[in-house]
Amino acid sequence: MITLYSKATSNGRKASIMLEETGLEYTVRPMALEKKEQKEDWYLAINPNGRVPCIVDDDGAGGDEVSVFESGAILQYLAEKSGKFLPKEGAARIETLNWLYFAAGHITHTGLCVHWQVRNRDAGEEHAHLDMWQEENNRVYGVLNRGLEGRGYLAGDISIADFAAYPWIYRYDMQEIELDRYPNVRDWLARVGERPAVQRGLQIPPRDDGF
Ligand SMILES: N[C@@H](CCC(=O)N[C@@H](CS)C(=O)NCC(=O)O)C(=O)O
Known part of the structure; x- marks a missing residue:
């Protein structure tokens, strides 16, 4: 178990x-x-x-x-x-791992830095690097938008790469991202977000603060 x-x-x-x-x-x-x-x-x-x-x-x-x-x-x-x-072999496996590591490195790290700095700013604390991280975060959204051109999901078919990226991108509002600048990301977000298992997974374990 x-x-x-x-x-x-x-x-x-x-x-x-x-x-x-x-x-x-x-x-x-x-x-x-x-x-x-x-x-x-x-x-x-x-x-x-x-x-x-x-x-x-x-x-x-x-x-x-x-x-x-x-x-x-x-x-x-x-x-x-x-x-x-995660495909067992071949180009599809490599493409899935490309985006998995992109999500683990860029999306996660940049998202975390923006979250921290926004929280600090709103609490009246030091947030000197917020502009820099927001610029980098927009670059990351641009990469995703390019990667999703002509594709339903990051590696073609739905994969662990989408599940790695989604929980950060789904907080685009908190990151103060104008999602309409990234139409492929916007459409992908809706596509992944309509999956019942994704909706369930977002609530596990349940939180009482609506976050
Ligand atoms: N690189 C780690 C990052 C995990 C991480 O930063 N988790 C946060 C929540 S999103 C956490 O546990 N924060 C509590 C702490 O820093 O003590 C991963 O991808 O699993």
């Missing part, structure tokens, strides 16, 4: 969406980030990075328990376990 340690944040939602999409059996252990539960010793033992998400699969590699703690690695692990959303 897989245990998901998470909170419904952009990174946490990558894992919950994938678990819902694959139909793999799992249980959820909600993490109280505001109480710094993610920095406690028991959690650092399964995730040395002290962040969410993390999964522990008691039926992992060779039947042994395995812990997976980077959201991109979680997507790849679950794809390989379920045989879904």
Whole structure:
């Protein structure tokens, strides 16, 4: 059985969406980030990075328990376990990994920096690099828009690359992005967002602040 340690944040939602999409059996252990539960010793033992998400699969590699703690690695692990959303070989696999790593590196990092700086600005705190990160974030949306030209999904068919990107892009409003400047991203967002498993995954574990 897989245990998901998470909170419904952009990174946490990558894992919950994938678990819902694959139909793999799992249980959820909600993490109280505001109480710094993610920095406690028991959690650092399964995730040395002290962040969410993390999964522990008691039926992992060779039947042994395995812990997976980077959201991109979680997507790849679950794809390989379920045989879904990551082609086994060939150009389609490489294209999926291109966009998975783009999401793990650029989309996630830039999104996080914009979120932090917007939050700081709104709290009246230091946010000196907000303009720089917003410019970079618009560049990232431009790359996505180019990549999605003539395609329904990032790697052609729906894949883990879409599940890695979606939970960040879905917060475009918080990032103060004018989505109409990126029509291919806007259409993709609607396409991915209408999937029932994606809608379920966004709410796991449930939050009470409507975030
Ligand atoms: N590179 C990590 C980033 C994970 C991450 O930043 N998680 C945030 C929530 S979106 C977190 O746990 N923040 C709490 C903290 O920093 O202590 C991944 O992709 O899994």
